[in-house]
Amino acid sequence: MINDKNSKKIVDIIQDFSRRHSLFVLAYGTGCGAIEIPPTMTSRYDAERFGIRGMATPRQADLLLITGYLASKTLKRVIRAYEQMQDPKYVIGFGSCTINGGMYWDSYNTIKILSDYIPVDVYINGCMPRPEAVITGFIELQNLIKEGKANGAQKYKENLEWYRENQKKVIKDWKMPDYNW
Amino acid sequence: MNIWITILGFLATVFLAFVVGVFYGGFVRKITARVQNRVGPPVYQNFLDIVKLYSKKTAINHGWMQHLGPAFAITASVTSLMFIPILNGTGWFPWFENLNFKGDLIFLLYMMVFGSLGMALGAGQTGNPNSAIGVSRGLSQMVGYEIPWVLALVALMLQTKTTSLTGLLDYQVSNGTWMMFESPFAFVAAVLAMLGMFHYAPFDVPFAPAELSSGPASEFGGKYLALMMSSGSIFSFVKLVLIVDVFMGGASNLIMLVVKTFALYMIPVLYGIVSPRYRTEQSIRYFWGWPTFIGILGVIYAVFVR
Amino acid sequence: MTDTILDKEQKLVQLLEQTFKKLSGKVVRQRRVTVSVEKELVPSVLSYAKSQLGYIHLSHMSCVDWPENNNFEIIYILWSPADKVQLFIKTLINRENPEIDNVDMIWKHANTYEREIREMYGIQFNGLVGAQEFILEDWDDMPPMRRDFDTVEYVDDNYTFRPGREDAGDVREEIVKRSGEDIPDFAKKYSRD
Numbered sequence A: 001m002i003n004d005k006n007s008k009k010i011v012d013i014i015q016d017f018s019r020r021h022s023l024f025v026l027a028y029g030t031g032c033g034a035i036e037i038p039p040t041m042t043s044r045y046d047a048e049r050f051g052i053r054g055m056a057t058p059r060q061a062d063l064l065l066i067t068g069y070l071a072s073k074t075l076k077r078v079i080r081a082y083e084q085m086q087d088p089k090y091v092i093g094f095g096s097c098t099i100n101g102g103m104y105w106d107s108y109n110t111i112k113i114l115s116d117y118i119p120v121d122v123y124i125n126g127c128m129p130r131p132e133a134v135i136t137g138f139i140e141l142q143n144l145i146k147e148g149k150a151n152g153a154q155k156y157k158e159n160l161e162w163y164r165e166n167q168k169k170v171i172k173d174w175k176m177p178d179y180n181w
Numbered sequence B: 001m002n003i004w005i006t007i008l009g010f011l012a013t014v015f016l017a018f019v020v021g022v023f024y025g026g027f028v029r030k031i032t033a034r035v036q037n038r039v040g041p042p043v044y045q046n047f048l049d050i051v052k053l054y055s056k057k058t059a060i061n062h063g064w065m066q067h068l069g070p071a072f073a074i075t076a077s078v079t080s081l082m083f084i085p086i087l088n089g090t091g092w093f094p095w096f097e098n099l100n101f102k103g104d105l106i107f108l109l110y111m112m113v114f115g116s117l118g119m120a121l122g123a124g125q126t127g128n129p130n131s132a133i134g135v136s137r138g139l140s141q142m143v144g145y146e147i148p149w150v151l152a153l154v155a156l157m158l159q160t161k162t163t164s165l166t167g168l169l170d171y172q173v174s175n176g177t178w179m180m181f182e183s184p185f186a187f188v189a190a191v192l193a194m195l196g197m198f199h200y201a202p203f204d205v206p207f208a209p210a211e212l213s214s215g216p217a218s219e220f221g222g223k224y225l226a227l228m229m230s231s232g233s234i235f236s237f238v239k240l241v242l243i244v245d246v247f248m249g250g251a252s253n254l255i256m257l258v259v260k261t262f263a264l265y266m267i268p269v270l271y272g273i274v275s276p277r278y279r280t281e282q283s284i285r286y287f288w289g290w291p292t293f294i295g296i297l298g299v300i301y302a303v304f305v306r
Numbered sequence C: 001m002t003d004t005i006l007d008k009e010q011k012l013v014q015l016l017e018q019t020f021k022k023l024s025g026k027v028v029r030q031r032r033v034t035v036s037v038e039k040e041l042v043p044s045v046l047s048y049a050k051s052q053l054g055y056i057h058l059s060h061m062s063c064v065d066w067p068e069n070n071n072f073e074i075i076y077i078l079w080s081p082a083d084k085v086q087l088f089i090k091t092l093i094n095r096e097n098p099e100i101d102n103v104d105m106i107w108k109h110a111n112t113y114e115r116e117i118r119e120m121y122g123i124q125f126n127g128l129v130g131a132q133e134f135i136l137e138d139w140d141d142m143p144p145m146r147r148d149f150d151t152v153e154y155v156d157d158n159y160t161f162r163p164g165r166e167d168a169g170d171v172r173e174e175i176v177k178r179s180g181e182d183i184p185d186f187a188k189k190y191s192r193d
């Protein structure tokens, strides 16, 4: 994906363009921020203009949207969903809770920094971010894809041990296969 | 030489069906968005989706049937496309006559089910419970709408005394009428069955994304989904052209074809946008009610009145 | 005035105190009565209230930790649709050996509350059937709702704080320093001090 600008072939240009403009979102809506997704998708803000569309399963999705706090229990499911997504895949952390814990900064069962556990391409701050902010985040991701910088999945694969170590610190009873594709 | 022209024509037809089908999909999304007071994606959005899905990597394997399922689906759509006269007369696509034979309407009835069966097998292999539920719902719903559909076609065959598509077209051209006026009950039954055939709301329970996480397709991502989307686009074009051929006298040029198919396509689309979703047994009850009754009326009309 | 209005509440307290000797009741206000009992008496008081007095609904069941007195307090909140009175039944149990009788044969849904209390406070309900794990997964520390459980310390051990967010302090100064923008006027109104 990261090609030299000059050696970019026409196929790559088409591929990149379609990748940018067709993002299938898997919204992991456990946090309160999930309430901002319906307005973003429906008539007032209409994210479908940018080709952003909800998808129901991780297999079909390109973009994992983590809306808000993640309990250590749900982290396990998020990791599974993330690893089941097919490359190229991106993650957006949504709300202060994914950045630094937000108002749950001292809670015993929510993780504090999402990017310790799965690679995050774009963070949207706010508690909770308004639909404008959400759409700005999507556009930021599109720009990152255009510049070839949205390579969180690659980072995850290269630093799998580090991520696993962090994940296993929280998920004590690791009953999953080592990597579930 | 001749064989090359046939192959070229075949490829051109598949390409045409793909492009038209995908653009229709884009229009549907746009129209849905406008009805819901949204701006909606651009019309070429479905192309971007398909290109992106083809360019995704695939790292899953549930067994060889999973690979074959989408392949079955696209085979079925392309094969049915080959047996349908796109334009009537011998102006533009003369190679179709080679593939026409007596009884190809009956053959098409079987061929159009083949894709769904292939998908069902493929989805069954993935072992996802949502797929299994979606497949069982889809197949039961198919049992529902196949009955008025077959009744409508049987009425036509009885009336025109032919089982071949070209025969039907010739009948309409030589008599100067359309079958939808000759045999109105059959047309109504076929249109009602068509609502179910396109799987738009209210008959979208096999794919219900909110409850079944998109049903049979839930384990299929990337290339598989792209194949399924392409085959769906081609197949919707096939169904539209078939109904246009059978009931509306075919089309003599491409512009007429687009106008007729698009007008026909708007029936399930617009009906779907404003409808909620039926449960499986409700939709079966719906299809076995009035549509079947009208289909039987059509048969009676064809046998006794005409 | 109060006498006439609090009639049915006082009658309820009287009735309960006559029936059970080791019980002290108190009318809190209109339509609210608290009753303290010993923990051995709890099942009989509950079933008596349910079958004889018409308190057929268990609205809630909760627990309070009192490390000062070395006690846990279990509270059953009952509701009578006929009287329209809320009856709070409280009992104290020792913190060292927290044990109490299970009441899910009186109300089935008490089972869920009991499992939650067992997990969050570590209280044993004698005869309670149900999976040990309820909400928490692989929890191996002290039950987290006890007041001597130090969440900040636990978080420090198990998660990493993002620098600048180790406490609930005001971070606006820090933001100003990093971004070089001023605090807007409207935001100054909501200062923490």
Ligand code: SF4
Binding pocket: A031, A032, A033, A067, A068, A069, A094, A095, A096, A097, A098, A102, A103, A104, A126, A127, A128, A129
């Ligand atoms: S950032 Fe705020 S709105 Fe979002 S999940 Fe956290 S607390 Fe809820």
